[in-house]
Structures are given as C-alpha cells and as structure tokens.
Amino acid sequence: MRGAGPSGRAGGLPAVYEGPEELSALLARAGSPHDADAVAERFREAQRLGHERADVIPGLFEDEPRFASPEDARRLYGNLFALWDRLARGLSISREEPEAPPPLAPPAAALPERGASPGTVLPPALVDAVWKHLDALTDRERQRLRDRFDGAQPNVTAWLDALTLPEAAALAVHDLAFEAWAMFDVAFGDRVDTVPFQTLRATHPEPATLETTQPALAAYVSEALDLVAEEDASFGAATRAEAExxxxxxxxxLTEAVAAEEDA
Structure with a gap:
C-alpha cells in the first residue's frame, strides 16, 4: 500500500472507473447522500479552486462511510480516484465517451534474488525494491500475488478478517500486511513458514514495535499511513494506533516464522 505515492495510486488501489451507475450504487451503500453527478460537480468545483481530492472526498459522507467488506471500500475509492483523474482531463462522467488509451505502464521493477537475504531483518534496499515492484504490477498480476499470500499465510488473512476495525484501518492493514509478506517472501524465500493463528492472537495485545523488529518496514508503513490519513479524515490518531x-x-x-539459515 503506497498511499498516493509515486504512481499516484492510494493504498495500492487500482483507479478504475466503472461508470456513474456503479459509482452511485457504491456511494449509496457506503452511506453517502450524493450520487455520481453530485460528486462530479463537487470534484469539478474543487479542481477549479485548486483543491486536492483529499479535501473533497471526506465531505461526501455525513458520517463515517460503511462498507460490507474491504473489497467494497477498494471499489468505491478506486472509482472516486479514477473519476477525479477523468474530470481533471476534461472528460465527462460517462464511460461511453472516447478516451485516449493510457500510457504504457513501466515494467515491474527488478527484484533481488528470492531468499538471498541473511538473518531475519528486511534490508532497506529490498523494502524499496519490493514496493516499487508491487506498484508497477498490473491489477491481474497483483491479484495473483495476493492469492499466493492467502495460500501461504491463511492464518494471517483469517486473523485480519476476524478483527473488528474501522473501515479505513481494515483497508490499510489488509494491504500493508500483504505487502509486508511480499517483502518477507522475496527476502527470505522458503525460510518463511506459515504463521500460526495462536501466535497472532497472543502477540496482538502487546507486540514489539515495528521500529524494533523491522525498522525498514516501519519507515515504509509510517509513510503509507501518513498518506491514508491525508486521504481519509476518519483515520484519526486512535484508528492509526490500532492499525500500527x-x-x-x-x-x-512473520519475523518469528523465518527459520535460521542452517535450518532451511
């Protein structure tokens, strides 16, 4: 999850616009009183005044938005981000309007050799290389990797799904947990074992800080959560603390699940 990072995507979200009908339905399910036309008018006015989308999106909801699942949240915000970009290019909210094909995405960044990192601490250069690689993946490639994550660490995904979190935090932690696993997978390869569910449950009340266990990952997570806070006014101090x-x-x-080199 890279907030609105170098690629302009937020939270690893694909900025996909599904059309006014789908957007209006997603807004209604999330509790917004506005439909796609009203949102478009707000976006156009904000762009005319030079405002950022992060200044506008929280005002689309009278209360904290409601989502049935993290996927609903991803779809809504992906549609909103894509609509903002569409309007900024002078296009309408109709998907039927011809649009120039987007520029070709850069190839995914090269990764270090899988499993070549010694010890159990993620090197800063590897953290940087992996997030850039993830950021350059197509939506299909990213989903395939998420499927690998679910298969390799089913207890992590099940534990995250069982938590009661505000929607902003749920979306952030699911994306960042996936990206953290991807970094561990590249760094330590087959030395990363499956995390037991009971380890997560026992560690959660008082985990060691990220700065202590994985300082390079801590810096990445801190920047990503800063960007989430900029995009979502509901992501306050208490919500951020729980996400952290x-x-x-x-x-x-994950660090505990990395076997020593001689045991691999």
Missing part, C-alpha cells in the same frame, strides 16, 4: 499495533503483530509473527 495490528501491523506490528503481523511483522513480529
């Missing part, structure tokens, strides 16, 4: 605690738990459990 959950991610510290996942990182500690």
């Amino acid at each position: 605690r959950v991610l510290a738990t996942v990182a500690a459990a």
